[in-house]
Amino acid sequence: xxxxxxxxxxxxxxxxxWDQSFRQLIAEAGSKAILDxxxxxxxxxxxxxxxxxxxxxxxxxxxxxxxxxxxxxxxxHIPATRxxxxxxxxxxxxxxxxxxxxxxxxxxxVVGGIEKMNDVSGTAATDILATASDxxxxxxxxxxxxxxxxxxxxxxxxxxxxxxxxxxxxxVKNHANGALNPYAQYQSPVPLESVLxxxxxxxxxxxxxCSPVSDGAASIILCxxxxxxxxxxxxxxxxGSGQASDTLSLHGRRDICTLDxxxxxxxxxxxxxxxxxxxxxxxxxxxxxxxxxxxxxEDLGFVKKGEGGKAIDQKITTLDGSLxxxxxxxxxxxxHPVGATGVAQIIEVTLQLxxxxxxxxxxxxxxxxxxxxxxxxxxxxVHILEAM
Amino acid sequence: xxxxxxxxxxxxxxxxxxxxxxxxxxxxxxxAAISRGLGIFEKSVPSIDQDTATISVEALRAALKRCTxxxxxxxxxxxxxxxxxPYAVKPTGTIVGEAIGATPDLMVADxxxxxxxxxxxxxxxxxxVKAGMIKYGVAIGADTSQAAPxxxxxxxxxxxxxxxxxGKNNVIATINHTLSYTTDTPDFWxxxxxxxxxxxxxxxxxxxxxxxxxxxxTKLMEKAGSKPQDYTYAIFHQPNxxxxxxxxKKLGFTIDQVKQGLMxxxxxxxxxxxxxxxxxxxxxxxxPGDRIFMTSYGSGAGSDGFDITVTDTITKLARENAxxxxxxxxxxxxxxxxxxxxMTNLLFWE
Numbered sequence: 001x002x003x004x005x006x007x008x009x010x011x012x013x014x015x016x017x018w019d020q021s022f023r024q025l026i027a028e029a030g031s032k033a034i035l036d037x038x039x040x041x042x043x044x045x046x047x048x049x050x051x052x053x054x055x056x057x058x059x060x061x062x063x064x065x066x067x068x069x070x071x072x073x074x075x076x077h078i079p080a081t082r083x084x085x086x087x088x089x090x091x092x093x094x095x096x097x098x099x100x101x102x103x104x105x106x107x108x109x110v111v112g113g114i115e116k117m118n119d120v121s122g123t124a125a126t127d128i129l130a131t132a133s134d135x136x137x138x139x140x141x142x143x144x145x146x147x148x149x150x151x152x153x154x155x156x157x158x159x160x161x162x163x164x165x166x167x168x169x170x171x172v173k174n175h176a177n178g179a180l181n182p183y184a185q186y187q188s189p190v191p192l193e194s195v196l197x198x199x200x201x202x203x204x205x206x207x208x209x210c211s212p213v214s215d216g217a218a219s220i221i222l223c224x225x226x227x228x229x230x231x232x233x234x235x236x237x238x239x240g241s242g243q244a245s246d247t248l249s250l251h252g253r254r255d256i257c258t259l260d261x262x263x264x265x266x267x268x269x270x271x272x273x274x275x276x277x278x279x280x281x282x283x284x285x286x287x288x289x290x291x292x293x294x295x296x297x298e299d300l301g302f303v304k305k306g307e308g309g310k311a312i313d314q315k316i317t318t319l320d321g322s323l324x325x326x327x328x329x330x331x332x333x334x335x336h337p338v339g340a341t342g343v344a345q346i347i348e349v350t351l352q353l354x355x356x357x358x359x360x361x362x363x364x365x366x367x368x369x370x371x372x373x374x375x376x377x378x379x380x381x382v383h384i385l386e387a388m
Numbered sequence: 389x390x391x392x393x394x395x396x397x398x399x400x401x402x403x404x405x406x407x408x409x410x411x412x413x414x415x416x417x418x419x420a421a422i423s424r425g426l427g428i429f430e431k432s433v434p435s436i437d438q439d440t441a442t443i444s445v446e447a448l449r450a451a452l453k454r455c456t457x458x459x460x461x462x463x464x465x466x467x468x469x470x471x472x473x474p475y476a477v478k479p480t481g482t483i484v485g486e487a488i489g490a491t492p493d494l495m496v497a498d499x500x501x502x503x504x505x506x507x508x509x510x511x512x513x514x515x516x517v518k519a520g521m522i523k524y525g526v527a528i529g530a531d532t533s534q535a536a537p538x539x540x541x542x543x544x545x546x547x548x549x550x551x552x553x554x555g556k557n558n559v560i561a562t563i564n565h566t567l568s569y570t571t572d573t574p575d576f577w578x579x580x581x582x583x584x585x586x587x588x589x590x591x592x593x594x595x596x597x598x599x600x601x602x603x604x605x606t607k608l609m610e611k612a613g614s615k616p617q618d619y620t621y622a623i624f625h626q627p628n629x630x631x632x633x634x635x636x637k638k639l640g641f642t643i644d645q646v647k648q649g650l651m652x653x654x655x656x657x658x659x660x661x662x663x664x665x666x667x668x669x670x671x672x673x674x675x676p677g678d679r680i681f682m683t684s685y686g687s688g689a690g691s692d693g694f695d696i697t698v699t700d701t702i703t704k705l706a707r708e709n710a711x712x713x714x715x716x717x718x719x720x721x722x723x724x725x726x727x728x729x730x731m732t733n734l735l736f737w738e
Contacts, residue, residue, distance in 0.1 A: 018595045
């Protein structure tokens with residue numbers, strides 16, 4: 001396996017993008033990434049695009065070819081593949097692109113991620129997202145994702161004494177970060193009282209504990225590391241890539257407060273990079289709900305199991321903390337167009353490593369980690385990146 | 389310059405009310421939070437024998453009571469804007485015309501443009517009066533709006549209407565400028581034979597209501613060479629209590645300019661009646677020289693903007709001959725959800 005680098009990134013503004021269609025969004029993200037990488041269409045060997053449910057959100061399946069077409073290189077007839085793994089679709093697409101370059105088969109690939117979720121009603125979006133849960137044993141009985149993560153949260157509160165205030169602090173932190181990210185769906189900080197007083201969605205999760213329904217697209221260009229500097233000055237190397245699976249249903253897990261898909265994907269990535277959690281400087285983690293960030297920092301090994309809530313109190317994970325988490329605003333504030341999320345996380349880590357993260361730029365950016373989850377944890381993807 | 393504008397006005401709001409908290413309790417929702425979120429505390433409910441036709445007649449009779457010198461036979465046109473005309477085929481306007489004695493030398497048509505059909509009717513009347521084809525024209529906006537049980541609209545969809553007599557004689561408020569901003573934007577609709585409307589949720593906000601009102605208002609001020617501070621009052625379409633206040637702030641108007649015409653917190657969204665009831669409320673208190681800015685909004689979508697100046701003649705209008713909007717709002721009787729289902733025909737029986 002050879003080393004792989006990120007040589008280009010492109011992102012659309014996340015949010016309610018009624019002004020742009022599905023194809024316009026992915027074309028914008030893709031063309032920005034291609035321009036950023038200083039490559040031409042003929043340089044591209046393959047295309048991977050992650051999308052969870054384009055068929056139900058915008059009635060469009062078969063998007064591999066569509067993305068190649070709207071990107072302007074259908075005449076090149078490159079392989080174009082769509083990847084689906086619920087909210088981890090983007091992260092899985094990154095990994096497939098990574099593997100295809102690492103294997104030596106391809107030199108340069110485009111990886112995209114997209115979801116356009118606001119073209120259906122909120123109720124329909126909830127139903128579509130619920131297809132990522134176990135239809136027979138969860139969705140059929142009325143469990144939506146807020147309900148499933150609420151069960152994780154109540155168990156975490158019961159077992160470890162995690163509080164509703166600690167959950168709320170995650171939202172406060174991520175909204176503060178999102179306010180510094182021009183691509184984020186929400187551009188304003190949110191006070192703690194607002195999070196605590198927000199309408200309850202599924203106890204203990206209130207409206208502001210949940211990531212929003214979003215439209216958006218993200219794209220990166222991957223290149224074999226030995227050729228990366230032919231294109232740009234500041235490529236970023238992927239030094240670890242891990243993926244794992246788990247039961248589709250939450251109740252099938254050995255412990256609902258631990259996402260073993262995260263644990264195993266992280267183990268794989270750490271092993272490949274020959275690193276431990278202590279070697280990571282910052283991370284983008286999958287905070288689809290505030291409790292998910294608390295579980296993530298535990299399962300990635302940054303803090304002990306059960307101490308994720310305390311880490312928030314100790315301000316470890318803020319922008320000026322010792323391990324900044326979700327500098328982009330996370331899914332919570334940046335927005336969560338599900339198929340785009342995993343790719344957008346790689347973009348945030350890349351921007352931080354390049355020193356191009358604007359007002360939210362970190363000082364210590366040796367290594368960054370991106371963590372993307374599908375559903376309640378049946379799919380997990382972890383990537384570790386380092387400046388070259 | 390020849391004066392053309394409003395000669396008289398009148399309104400009608402059904403006296404039954406239901407509180408948002410009463411509706412919320414039925415669906416297991418937090419009524420206080422919903423009221424806070426929507427800026428609506430209660431809404432008007434039409435009685436079992438009230439519909440758009442009866443509301444229109446009441447509103448126009450109120451306008452005629454105020455303008456004692458006007459003979460109904462001098463009215464050359466009646467246009468009724470509504471999205472709840474009692475008949476799919478058979479005009480509301482003929483019922484109104486007959487009821488006030490304006491038939492048969494009369495042009496009539498029913499309009500539909502979601503919540504702005506009434507203000508579109510004002511524009512039509514301005515055209516006919518300006519062309520000299522009629523002496524007086526009547527524009528009515530009235531609705532008994534529908535909401536599916538349990539839908540978010542159930543807290544706002546209400547009933548009421550207002551009638552404006554447009555002419556060149558005894559004008560109490562000149563209409564200096566009017567224009568519209570229209571696009572094909574499907575944010576809210578009801579297909580033929582559907583009982584309840586459908587809507588695009590949050591899509592009804594920024595790309596629909598805010599885009600159209602903002603553009604219409606901006607173009608109107610450009611045309612009039614005016615700025616927000618030039619107006620004594622401003623009225624915006626009011627589907628809830630939040631949107632009109634937000635759009636006003638965005639355009640540079642103050643809450644003091646808006647509050648006299650903001651009736652939605654107390655009566656809900658009267659749809660075609662909404663901005664026109666707001667205008668009626670302003671005219672209830674307006675003094676000569678006051679300048680009024682009004683922008684309606686109809687889903688589908690479009691906005692009609694009006695720049696209006698109150699004349700000295702308003703002091704001669706017998707405003708006291710009909711109840712003010714404040715009096716209509718205050719004259720109320722609460723119903724429970726059971727009575728509400730009966731009055732709004734939610735219960736179906738043969």
